Amino acid sequence: MNPLKHIQAVSFLATNISDVIKQVQATREPFMITVDGKIQVVVQDILSYQRTRDQIALLKMLALGQKAIEDGNVTDHDNFFAELEAEDEEVGSED
Numbered sequence: 635m636n637p638l639k640h641i642q643a644v645s646f647l648a649t650n651i652s653d654v655i656k657q658v659q660a661t662r663e664p665f666m667i668t669v670d671g672k673i674q675v676v677v678q679d680i681l682s683y684q685r686t687r688d689q690i691a692l693l694k695m696l697a698l699g700q701k702a703i704e705d706g707n708v709t710d711h712d713n714f715f716a717e718l719e720a721e722d723e724e725v726g727s728e729d
Contacts, residue, residue, distance in 0.1 A: 641666045641673065 640663055647654055647667050658665050658679050667675040678686075702708065709717075 640664065641668060643667070644669050644674075647677075 640657075642650075642654075642665070644667050654665050654677060658677055662679055662682050664682070665677040666673045667677065669675075
């Protein structure tokens with residue numbers, strides 16, 4: 635991907651929006667829009683956008699998990715499953 639070939643002024647977007655959308659959907663590469671010579675907006679296809687959002691969510695979960703480990707908020711698997719079984723037995727006895 636050569637990001638420099640996908641940079642255009644906002645005036646280009648205004649007159650070529652259909653072509654920009656087709657290009658972004660076909661290539662899955664972002665298209666950057668400049669205002670006064672500075673990149674202000676990125677146009678991205680929905681699949682790439684969702685993939686990025688999913689990756690960010692996964693990274694956040696990993697960071698939270700790492701923090702829990704660093705803080706000592708961990709339980710070994712035997713205790714974890716024993717707690718789950720105890721909860722199941724409580725729920726089952728309430729019926």
